[in-house]
Amino acid sequence: MAFSSPVNGQDSNEAASKTALTIGILADDKPYSFFEERTPAGFSVDILREIAANSGLTFEFRAGTWPEIYAAFMRGELDAIDGISYRSERAEEILFTDPYHIRQTFLMQDSAHPVGQVKTLGDLKSLKVGVVKNIYYRGLLEESGVDLNTYDSIASMVRALAFGWVDVIIGPQLSLEYQATHAGFRFLEIAGPAPLGKLAEEDFRIGVRKDLPDLFQKIQQGLNAIPDDQRADLLERWQEFGGASLTETKSFTPSTRQSRFLKELGPVRVGVMRDYSPFSFRDAGKLQGLTVDVLDRLADLTGLQVIPVGGQWSDLLPMLEDGEIDVLANMSKNPERLSFTRFTEPYYTIPNVAFTKDKSLQFTSLKSLKGLSVALGSDIYYEDPVTRELGAGARVFTSQEAMFEALADDRVDVVLAALPNGNFWVRELGIPGVHIAGELALEGQPSGEDLRFGVRSTLAPLADILDQALAAISPTEMNTIENRWLGAGSTLKLRADEKIRFSPAEEAWLDDQNHDISYCIDNNWLPLEGVDASGNHTGLSAEVIRLFQQRGDIHFSHVATTSWPESLEAVKSGACDMLAMAMKTPERTNYLNFTDPYLQVPNIILGRIEAPFIENVGDLRDKKVAIVKDYAFSELLENRYPGLKLVEVTNETEGLRMLQDGQIEGYVTTLATASYYMQQLGLADVKVIGRIPADWSLSIATINDEPILLGIMQKLVNSLTPSERHNLQSYWRNIRIEQSVDYSLVWQLLAVVALITAMLVYWNRKLGRLNRQLETANESLARLSVTDDLTQLGNRIYFDREFRKSFQWCQRHGTGFATAMVDADLFKNINDTHGHEAGDLCLQSLANTMRAHFRRETDRLARFGGEEFVIFTSYEARQDIIQRLDSFRKAVAEKTIVFSGSEIQLTISIGLATGIPGPEDSPAQFLRLADQALYAAKRNGRNRLEARAAKN
Missing domain, CATH: 3.40.190.10 (Periplasmic binding protein-like II)
Known part of the structure; x- marks a missing residue:
């Protein structure tokens, strides 16, 4: 390690007036000090830069391990040293500044598997505890009989916790939270302070040799000149946002050329995986997830008109290659895809891991999976190396859900998948005994799955526009999106009478406000919001505030205004903390932050x-x-x-x-x-x-200098249950024009x-x-x-209106409710072979056959999208609806469709969900179960009916 030339013998004034003073920092101590390429970065580096600016000094950073930089400092090869703690024996030779940071040692846990209260070292004895090897408090833990697992770095320790190899880890709070956030492990959370006594705190100071008092005074004065709120802001930047500034306002305005390109481009078809939770998935017919939120934000920034196209990866990738869609989300970059795709920069990176029920399996490389049956996704970027290495042991699936169903049924030994996706399906399917055997790392391949937007190569300018817009998404916005889908709260399902659990920082903020948050409204926007004759808040947003008030143990104070412009001015000036109902616009983001929308209005x-x-x-x-x-x-x-x-x-x-x-x-x-x-x-x-x-996408809007308030309100919005959201939609008259x-x-x-x-x-x-x-x-x-133009069946508006009505009728009368998802088999082949006109004729024929078989008063038929249809109805005997559907399936298969002299045979797959809806059930459960049954019908050979019972 190279350091500056010796400065022994120089007097204090000479050292203080040097053009560049050398200061030693740790080379790899994220997020305190580290190097991004050749540039030093980190919280401590930011503090040092503030000191330099305030004192007129210039620091030249020299990095190394602690033994290296401390020895060089004591030899006089460095003028100062960063991150040194006060010791009385050190004070004989070193001048110490006041501490600029107290590093707290905390426990971190998986929010899905909390360890409970840990107040003493004895409370850790029943747990597997992770620590960094050679950490200074390791001896204390071993003497107390704690079961320790040691790791070479905090990053490795955090991954071990995320993979479930340990129950809890111990480390500096800032470092733990930074590494968890950086790795995308939003489900990891601080569990409380580590029970280490005095060893739980470490003071960060700057040390200067005693023979340089003038230099010491300048550094101390520069440190004193940093305001407390600025120091707190720097700390939060690294704790929550990986170093990105909270005050930097990023914006994106398309250039004249880009605007012209977007206008000429028109609506863009974006392929989105419908079974890739929590990044993108379809729930009750709606695509949602982290990727969808990012896509929506890009549309806001660019003005791009987006038409989402949901599907499985195995279908979407060829569609991009053939030009049937313009953009594909959730796409990783590899050399083979560069021939037809322009990639944006990654908007998220996640590790790929091996899920298994075999507790003894340790996955270090693909060779350790030899002889096992291993499931992986079709066309995933690592498919070729895995299939080459494992041969017949590699089993390729087109559906994430199908892979984990195979694991649940012991049809495969291992599933290779992205960590959040796998965790979702393990929870969703309730698979017991699953653990993570290791992380997938392939030579020459990225260590994680880099999620990007892939753009058709003929639309190259669009990739550049999306890249610029991605860079303009603020850290606060991205943090909110990630917390929504990856955080501890993303899987939280509250009952109506349950309270929200806020973080210590959020509780402290609420205590400072006496648990009172002020808000403004639009007085003349009923039935959405307004005031009554007495000036009291009324309307839909008043109902939302009432729910939040009960659930968050918070008092919301209505600040009276005379008009909507006055309410906007009030929130700008700080007269109220938030708006109860507002839509995000580019201009408003200059002074407001927005939660996810809780209401959509045409x-x-x-x-x-x-x-x-x-x-x-x-x-x-x-x-x-x-x-x-x-x-x-x-x-x-x-x-x-x-x-x-x-x-x-x-x-x-x-x-x-x-x-x-x-x-x-x-x-x-x-x-x-x-x-x-x-x-x-x-x-x-x-x-x-x-x-x-x-449509109007209405959210809670908070003043942008209070990011903690945004987090509080986002948690409250996330807490709204499906039934509550439905009730809010029903608050105004149930009229839809589409x-x-x-x-x-x-x-x-x-x-x-x-x-x-x-x-x-x-x-x-x-x-x-x-x-x-x-x-x-x-x-x-x-x-x-409400009528589909091609088939004359009900369309999605009809489905949205009638599906819940039919379900609720069965729920009230204790009658069986049946939901059948119908999908035309290999329909893309018909379009490719005979043309889209032939495809339309087939769909019309299918609709006619469907009408002929379902004529009862309670039968409801709708085109769900593309070649997918849905039938829902009541029934007395389950076998009766099964027979009716199977008769319909056979009739479709037996019918020959003639187009331009060619005979076309069409078959269908049907997924059926049946049961008597109970008070706690929802129509979405039946639709999801029918969708799963449809996947099973496809997987088991097509042209078949698969039925699942929602309830006996």
């Missing part, structure tokens, strides 16, 4: 009764369109539709009156508030003329209706006839909005 355009229906917002170009001042969509409409003549109004009532009086041609609002105010004002000459292709896949027929019909209505208005002004015509138009719109 965004519509109102017009006068005689106005034609519009196909898109661009049809209103150069026309006056009103929106309430400072509403989120005011900013978004200005950016996306500059041709609109936007008129800002004070509140909903003013906007509706202006529309009624003909002062404006359109009014942008939510379906919920439009329904409410049109009824309140008795407006019969105003109607919905179109929908804006983006366009079908093919708009032309809808708008042609509606245009005819509008024309007839206009003629009636012209010839007869009688309000009764107008109302009857409006009712007819609305009925037509309602029917078309």
